[in-house]
Amino acid sequence: MNNINVAAARSEQSILQTNKVIRNTYMLLSMTLLFSAVTAVISLSLEITSMWAYLGSIIAGMVVLFIIGKKQNSVAALPLTFLFTGLWGFALGPILNHYLAMSNGGDIVVTALGMTALTFVGLSAYVFNSKKDFSFMGGFLAAGSMVLIIAMVAMFILPVFGIDVSAMHLAFSAAVVLLMAGFILYDTSKIVDGTYQNYVMATVGLYVNIFNMFIHMLALVGFLNDD
Structure with a gap:
């Protein structure tokens, strides 16, 4: 009887911990998305058009992301996440x-932003309602990421030899959108089933998915609406 009570107590504690991670993750995600919107508006108001500024900010962010991984359980994790x-x-x-x-x-x-938001909310709602485990997608997502990295390198190299890669850019953006949709399903299911215990890492994972999806949704919508 005592063993049953202990097991029940542990199960309840696990559920409470998972619910806490879920609550903190989406609260922090909302705040970081809002903060990103503010810094994006600042960047817009400064009329920055150089792609070097884009690359510099992305690379600096990746360095901070690496540090977050090392400091995820420290008090520095939150300010680093906002940085x-x-x-x-x-x-x-x-x-x-x-x-x-x-x-x-x-x-x-506006169209790209709306499509990204609807996709994220729709996929997240599906995982929460179905409680389906998408961990089986891990291998496919890893392989897909490697293929896209190779494709990205090819898109930088091929133009040097006079090869037109405009169609490849479009296919690449479509593939990234699909891959990020897969990552949203995968990461959300890991949050829901309690695999992810650190809400900071869960937040940055979802943020990266949303960011990449939006960037490449912009490319797709821009191509379809190009006059």
Whole structure:
């Protein structure tokens, strides 16, 4: 009888811990997305158009992301998370300025943002309601990531030899959107089933998925609306 009570107590404690991680993850995700929006607006207002500014912010953010992984259980994790998302939000400035310079740029940005938001909310809601385990996708997602990294390198090298890669860019963006959708399903299921115990790491994982999906959704919508 005592063993049953102990098991029940542990199960209840595990559920409470998982619920706490879920609550903290989505609360922090909301705040970091808002903070990113603020830094993106600042970048926009400064009219930064250089892709070097974009690359610099992305690389600096990746360095901070690496540090977050090392400091995930320390008090430094939260401010580092805001620093990371702030840098990547700032990186959006040159990208958004590029699209907003188009005649229908505002529509492109709003459409891409709306599609990204709807996709994230829809996939997240599906995982929460179905409680389906998407851990089986881990291997496919890892392989897909490697293929896309190779494709990205190829897109930098092939133009040197005079090869047109414009169609490849479109296919690449479509593949990234699909891959990020898979990562959202995978990461959300890991949060729901209690595999992810650190809400900071869960937050940055979802943030990276959303960021990459939005960037490449912009590319797809921009291509389809190119005058």
